[in-house]
Each structure stands twice: as C-alpha cells, then as structure tokens.
Amino acid sequence: MSESNPIMAALRARIGAIEGPRPAESALFALGATVLDAQLGGGLPKGRLHELFAAEVDDRAALAGVALMLAMRAAAGNEKGPLLWLRQDGGVRAAGALYGPGLADLGFDPARLIEVVAPDEPALLRAAGDSVRCPQVAALLIEPWKAARGFDLTASRRLAVAAEKSGVTVLLLRAEAEPGPSAAYSRWRVRSRGSAALEAGAPGHPVIEIELLRHRGGLEGLSAWLEWNRDEYSFRDAPLPGAGLPLSGDRPAGAGDPDGQGGADVAGRLSA
Numbered sequence: 001m002s003e004s005n006p007i008m009a010a011l012r013a014r015i016g017a018i019e020g021p022r023p024a025e026s027a028l029f030a031l032g033a034t035v036l037d038a039q040l041g042g043g044l045p046k047g048r049l050h051e052l053f054a055a056e057v058d059d060r061a062a063l064a065g066v067a068l069m070l071a072m073r074a075a076a077g078n079e080k081g082p083l084l085w086l087r088q089d090g091g092v093r094a095a096g097a098l099y100g101p102g103l104a105d106l107g108f109d110p111a112r113l114i115e116v117v118a119p120d121e122p123a124l125l126r127a128a129g130d131s132v133r134c135p136q137v138a139a140l141l142i143e144p145w146k147a148a149r150g151f152d153l154t155a156s157r158r159l160a161v162a163a164e165k166s167g168v169t170v171l172l173l174r175a176e177a178e179p180g181p182s183a184a185y186s187r188w189r190v191r192s193r194g195s196a197a198l199e200a201g202a203p204g205h206p207v208i209e210i211e212l213l214r215h216r217g218g219l220e221g222l223s224a225w226l227e228w229n230r231d232e233y234s235f236r237d238a239p240l241p242g243a244g245l246p247l248s249g250d251r252p253a254g255a256g257d258p259d260g261q262g263g264a265d266v267a268g269r270l271s272a
Contacts (some may be wrong), residue, residue, distance in 0.1 A: 004261055005243070010168070027045050027047065027170075028040075028041070028042045028043040028044060028046070029043050029044060029045075029046055029073050029074045029076060029116070030042060030043035030073070031043060031044070031070070031073060031226070031234075031235045032073065032229070032232070032234030032236055033224060033226050033234040033235045033236055033237050034236075034237060035224065035237055036210075036222065036224045036226070036235075036237070039219070040219065040222070041072075041217070041220050044070075044074075044185075044186060045185060046074055046167065047059050047164055047166070047167040047168060047169060048151070048160065048162050048163055048164065048169065048171045048184075048185035048186075049156060049159050049160040049163050049170045049172060049182075049183065049184045049185060050070070050168070050169070050170070050171050050184055050185055050186045050188070051171075051172045051174060051179070051182060051184040051186070051187040051188065052066060052067055052171060052172065052173055052174065052187075052188050052190055053174045053175075053177065053179060053188065053189050053190065053213070054173075054174065054175040054176070054189075054190055055189050055191040056188060056191070057175070058192070059175075059190055059191050059192050060095055060175040060176075061095070061192070062190050062191065062192035062206075062208050062270070063173055063175055063190045064095070064143075064173065065106065065206060065208070065228075066188075066190050066210065067113070067141050067143075067171045067173050067206055068083075068103070068106060068108060068141070069106065069228055069235065070171055071083055071139035071141055071169070071171055072106075072107065072108055072233055073233075073234070073235075074137075074138075074139050074169040074171075075138035075139045077079055077136045077171075078137075079112075079138060081112075081136055081138030082113070082114045082136070082137060082138060083108075083112050083113050083114070083137075083138050083139050083140075083141070084114045084116065084131050084137050084139075084141070085098070085113060085114070085115045085116070085138050085141040085143065086116045086118060086124055086127050086128055086131065086141065086142045086143065087115065087118070087124075087143045088117070088118050088119050088120070088121060088124050088143065088144050088145040088148075089117055089118065089119050089120070089145075090145035091143055091144070091145040091146075091147070091175070092117050094145075095175075098113070098115055105230065106206075106228065106230055107231075107233040109231070109232045112138070112249070115226075116131075121144060121148055121149075121151075122150065122152045124142070124144055125150055125151070125155060128140070128142045128159060128170075129158065129159070129162065131168075132159055132162040132163050132166060132168050132170055133162050133165070133166050133168075134166065134168070135165055135167055135168060136199070137166075137167045137168050138240055139167050139168070139169045139170075139171065140163075140169070140170045140171070141170075141171050141173060142159075142170065142172050142173065143173040143175075144172075144173075144174070144177075146175075146176045146177060147176075147177055147178075148174070148177060151172070151182070153180075153181040153182060153183060154179070154259075156172075156182040156183040156184055157183040159172075159183075160183040160184065160185070172184065177261075179213060179214075182214075184214070185215070185216050186208050186212065186214065186215045186216070187212075187213040187214035187215075188211065188212055188213060189210070189211040190208055190210055190211075191208065191209040191210075191211075192207075192209075193207045193208060193209050193225060193238075194207065194209055195207040195227065195238075196239065205227045205228055205229060205230065206227070206228045206230075207225060207226070207227050207238045208225070208226055208228075208229075209223065209224070209225050209226075210223065210224055211223040212224060224237065225238040225239075226238055
C-alpha cells in the first residue's frame with residue numbers, strides 16, 4: 001500500500017498536467033440559451049480548444065454558422081480584435097468562399113475577419129500553431145478538410161496548451177470526419193434544423209441542434225435546439241416544431257424543413 005500511494009499521486013499529477021487547470025467562472029462565455037448555459041455551469045471556457053463535428057455532409061453550412069456564432073460569443077468584450085478563420089483549399093473549393101453580407105446578416109462585422117486559405121494540411125497546421133499563440137486574436141477557427149489525420153491527439157494537445165497560455169479560444173470545425181482521440185475541452189455534434197418563419201413569411205432565425213459528445217468537466221448527454229438571435233447576437237432556446245423532428249437515414253438538403261428555412265438559410269448567408 002505504501003508503494004501505491006506515490007504511484008497514484010504521480011498519476012494524478014500527470015492527469016492534472018494533461019487536463020490543465022479548471023477555468024474560473026469569470027473565464028466562461030455564456031451561449032445565451034438559459035437551459036444549456038445552466039447545464040454547462042455558466043457556459044464554455046475561453047482560452048480552450050473546442051471541437052465541432054457536422055452530423056451529416058449536408059450540415060457543413062450549419063457547422064460553419066455555429067462556429068462563427070460561438071466565436072462571436074467567446075469574443076464578447078474584445079470587439080476590436082480580429083477573428084481569424086483558417087481554411088484548407090479543398091474545403092474552400094467544396095463549400096465555397098465566405099460571403100461577407102451573409103456574415104453581417106448573422107451579426108458579425110466582416111471587417112474583423114481574416115481568412116487564410118492553406119494549400120494543404122501541413123500548412124494549415126503550421127498556420128494554426130502560429131495563430132493560436134497571438135493573444136490579440138479574438139477567436140480562432142480552424143477548418144481542415146475531411147479526415148485531416150494530421151490533427152491527431154498530439155496536434156490537438158499542442159493547440160490546447162497554446163490556447164491556455166494565450167487565452168485565445170479555438171474552434172476546430174470537422175466536416176466529413178469521425179471523432180478521434182483529442183485534447184479538446186469540449187466536443188459537439190451539430191445538425192441543421194428547420195426554423196419558424198417570421199411575419200409575412202419572412203425567413204426565420206437560424207435553428208440548429210447541438211449535442212455534447214465530450215466535456216472535460218465530466219458532463220455528457222446534453223443536447224439542445226438553439227435559435228440564433230441576430231439582433232442580440234446570442235443563442236436562445238428554440239421551440240421544437242413538428243416539422244423539424246429528426247429524420248433517419250440519408251436526408252437531402254432541407255429535409256425536415258418544408259419552408260427551406262433551416263440549413264439552407266445558414267448556407268445562403270455564409271457561402272458566396
């Protein structure tokens with residue numbers, strides 16, 4: 001027993017070093033959705049690496065939209081700092097370029113955006129490693145292409161450590177990829193959902209479903225339908241319309257959204 005105590009102490013110390021210090025309450029950024037924020041203990045920590053996965057190929061636009069919305073929430077209080085979006089050439093050719101007027105329609109000032117398109121995965125990794133160390137960056141979005149095997153546990157660990165030191169919140173966007181070992185503080189799955197039309201049939205607020213897959217605080221099983229309020233630049237709890245109930249199997253764009261106000265609405269805003 002006397003020999004096991006030092007071993008256990010060493011293991012705890014090593015685990016603590018890997019996980020890093022628990023964020024203080026003041027370092028959290030709220031999403032704005034009352035129920036989910038309460039379940040998260042106030043929100044998500046700034047200066048950490050968070051992963052977002054598209055549930056389906058058709059959810060790529062919703063993934064990008066949610067990442068931008070979270071970045072805006074994380075950057076609150078640093079409105080002058082640039083938001084840096086690193087993208088890989090293959091993803092840009094597949095999903096299209098970012099659309100300035102669409103970004104503005106979601107409440108973001110396109111003048112704050114710096115978009116960097118890397119020719120390949122190694123170049124994207126190098127750009128990410130340099131960018132996360134710059135504390136002037138309000139938020140950092142990294143968008144590799146498909147499997148992106150270079151973004152493994154080692155790479156994510158380096159990003160996570162650098163984010164903690166600089167205080168830069170990092171959002172890693174993964175479309176057409178499966179979750180693997182990672183040092184991310186939280187991991188989410190994103191789906192586009194149908195929104196309710198406004199008066200006179202005007203397009204409604206974007207609605208997404210977000211599911212917590214992993215959290216270093218031990219949380220699990222959380223999910224929510226969130227609506228983005230573009231006037232207040234904040235999420236809020238969304239109603240669950242019958243037209244937006246989950247569908248099984250492969251679904252075409254706009255499935256479960258007969259008015260076409262869901263993922264297509266986000267896609268039209270973000271992509272040229």
